[in-house]
Amino acid sequence: MTDFDVIVIGGGLAGLGTAYRIAGNLDVLVIERGKTPGSKNVTGGRIYLKSLRKYAPEIAENMPYQRKIVKERFSFLTENEGVTVEYMGESNSATVIRAELDSWLAERVEEKGGIVASGVRVDDVQVEEEAVRIVAGNDEITSEVAVISDGVQSPAGKRAGLREDFKPEELAVGVKEVIRLDEDEINTRFGLGSGEGLANLFAGYPSDYLQGGGFLYTNKESVSIGVVVNLKALALSDVELEQLIERFKNHPLISSVIEGGRSEEYSAHLIPEGGFDAIPGLYRDRILLTGDSAGLCLNTGITVRGMDFALISGIIAGDVILKCMERKDFSANSLSLYENLLSGSVLNEMRKFRKARYFLENRRLYENYPRCSTEIMRKIFDVDREHLITEIRSVLGEYGGTLSAILDLLKGGRVL
Ligand SMILES: Cc1cc2nc3c(=O)[nH]c(=O)nc-3n(C[C@H](O)[C@H](O)[C@H](O)COP(=O)(O)OP(=O)(O)OC[C@H]3O[C@@H](n4cnc5c(N)ncnc54)[C@H](O)[C@@H]3O)c2cc1C
Structure with a gap:
């Protein structure tokens, strides 16, 4: 007999997502090292809502957001100049403050009967034949299954043998x-x-x-x-x-x-930001890995999706645990359903943009195009210039030529 059905390590969006999904059905404990959920979490602040509405409509509709994004701007900057393009319209995203959002979600978990223990750090995870043993200081508690959601460095994921350090x-x-x-x-x-x-x-x-x-x-x-x-x-x-x-x-x-x-x-x-190619093992006997701990974050240069992926992977992990509890089987084989279900959502998105990571290593994107676009704009608005086309040709030549710009555009179009 274990102390809990499920122990979740890390009370960020991924961990709380799992607890939210299963609280009320199973005994779940979330262990969070921060004083309160969200106190240790950093994010830029924009959460994408489209997929979230499908997997967790009640979270997407009710969460405390700050503002709904209606204006998107992208700017190339040099030392004291800037060129900006602006789009106005529906972007299906909103800004959030993590301390507020994570605390709100932790309260919902507790309302449903889950326990969130804050200010406690997990030191070790031991997978045994009949249980998972979680060590926190001098305390040891056991569960049928553990969900590791302790973020990007994931010491617990490494202890459980599912991953190594990400490369720089x-x-x-x-x-x-x-x-x-x-x-x-x-x-x-x-x-x-x-x-x-x-x-x-x-x-x-x-x-x-x-x-x-x-x-x-x-x-x-x-x-x-x-x-x-x-x-x-x-x-x-x-x-x-x-x-x-x-x-x-x-x-x-x-x-x-x-x-x-x-x-x-x-x-x-x-x-x-290693993308699809850096995703580690996602499960083993009695263990699932979610959110940043599993590298489930996508940066395409234009969009960063870590928060919605964390929540969705957490919710899917919860669904899988409910199924595995019905058949009383937490073997790797049974938990492999997690990867199957993720393949239809987060993993599919990450696979689509698999090559973005390599495209984004191109230094021209960060150096040539910001400098080139501000120079061209300066020429356009300069009353004292030569013919515009001559000026533009000369600027493009200075920053690598028109051909490399066209090739970058085509490559970007293919992978982003
Ligand atoms: C500067 C910045 C900007 C970003 N901008 C965006 C953005 O605009 N949009 C977006 O979608 N994503 C963004 N991201 C990514 C996003 O914030 C993450 O992908 C997301 O927070 C991952 O959630 P998570 O729950 O997996 O991990 P985390 O939020 O890191 O949560 C992990 C939790 O585990 C706890 N923990 C760790 N170790 C232990 C332990 N040993 N014992 C107990 N608890 C432990 C931590 O305290 C933490 O609460 C940004 C990230 C950064 C850093």
């Missing part, structure tokens, strides 16, 4: 600051109505022209702003992440919209 090129590191501003001020500065939000992604200067970029998302009464850089590219450079966010905040395009704001949160975190 399969990781990015992100730094984020939340800056408080009045709601009306945000609406005025970004041209938004009540409840409407903006997502702005940036390439070029924010990451010091390295693989990565910047982001700005509007919340109700704050903006989330940050820089993300591939870990290997950062290690080979001579810049520091803290330097990059400071410089980004001082860029004229950013300083003007955060002026007078008060910094209220600063955090840094790793992001798995």
